[in-house]
Amino acid sequence: MAKIGTFNSMEVTSITDFGAFLDGENLGSILLPKKQCPENLQEGDSVRAFIYLDSEDRLIATRIQPKAEVGQCATLEVKELTPFGAFLDWGLPKDLLVPFSEQRKPMEVGQKQVVYLFVDSLTQRITGSTKLNHFLPEETDAYRANDPVDLLIAGRTNLGYRVVVDNKCLGMVFNEDVLQPLSIGQRLKGFVKTVRSDNKIDLMLQLQGHEARLDIADRILKELEANGGVLMLSDRSSPEVIYKAFQVSKGNFKKAIGRLLKQNKISQESDRIVLR
Structure with missing residues (x-):
């Protein structure tokens, strides 16, 4: 079944001067505008396209990749405030509506907001919400420590x-x-x-303890191999420089260096690490 708010593979049923009509199965025939059609498109071809409603609430297809699909979260910029709510830029010609009822706090033009996209059951319009807890669970049994x-x-x-x-x-x-x-x-x-x-x-944001040392040590070795066996860092480097390179604290970096030194996999000079 074809779904609104996602990419679907659909068969071309007819081609006209203004575009191609696609078989949207349960959704009916859907227009892919001419400017969106691949070159040499023929009846019977399969096209992968995103389905949404245009400004007149008609189903339409596009090959443009939006910034998010239904069921996903995205960070979008507020473009306009209206009596119906806020419109956000999600990369398609028709902006995404976040009704007032779906705003955790009032929005302002220029703000970037994290929104969840869903299909409104009454209007079938793709809609945004900043009330993430209405759509995403706060409990899960799918994870374990250190995943x-x-x-x-x-x-x-x-x-x-x-x-x-x-x-x-x-x-x-x-x-x-x-x-x-x-x-x-x-x-x-x-x-x-x-x-x-x-x-x-x-x-x-970082692994802790033994797992952290193993992870950082492995990354250090890979970085050394990619840079001819030399890395211009040492345990004397500043925390800022270390974080920029590996996104870890200086303490965890030094512990990983110590582990590699004990394993005789590296040697260390005042300003660099060398692969043995």
Whole structure:
């Protein structure tokens, strides 16, 4: 079945002067405008296209990749405020509406907001919401400690940062685990710190303990191999320089260096590390 708000592979049923009509199956015939049609398109060809509603609420297809699809979160800029809500730029000719009822806080033009995209059951329009907890669970049993995850910084609280985890659920990075400046809408890698008894998850930006040393040591070796066996860093380098290179604290970096020295895999000079 074809779905609104996602890419679908559809068969070309007819070609006209203003575009090609695609078989949207349960959604009916859908126009792919001429400017969106591939060269030499023929009836019977299959086209992968994104389905949404145009400004007149008619189903239309496009081969343009939007900044997010239905069921995903994205960081989008507010373009316009209207009596119906805010319109955000999501990369398509028709901007994305976030109704007032779906705004956690009033929006302002120029702001960047983390929104979840869904299809409104009444209008069938693709709609945005900043009330992420209405769509993403805060509890999950899908993770274990130290699992690597993709994070999207969604909000700030007194305790830390609220994050979207793998676009599947919500979690927290507490202040004690924030080792770098973070901003709303930022995407970065992280790890599961712990899964609490209520199945809520806490995240961290770096591995800790033994796992951290193994991970950083492996990355150092790979970086040495990619740079001819020399890395212009040492345990005397500043925390800022180390973080820029490996996104880790100086303490964890020094522990990983110590491990590699004991294993006789590297030697260290005052300003560099050399692969043995």
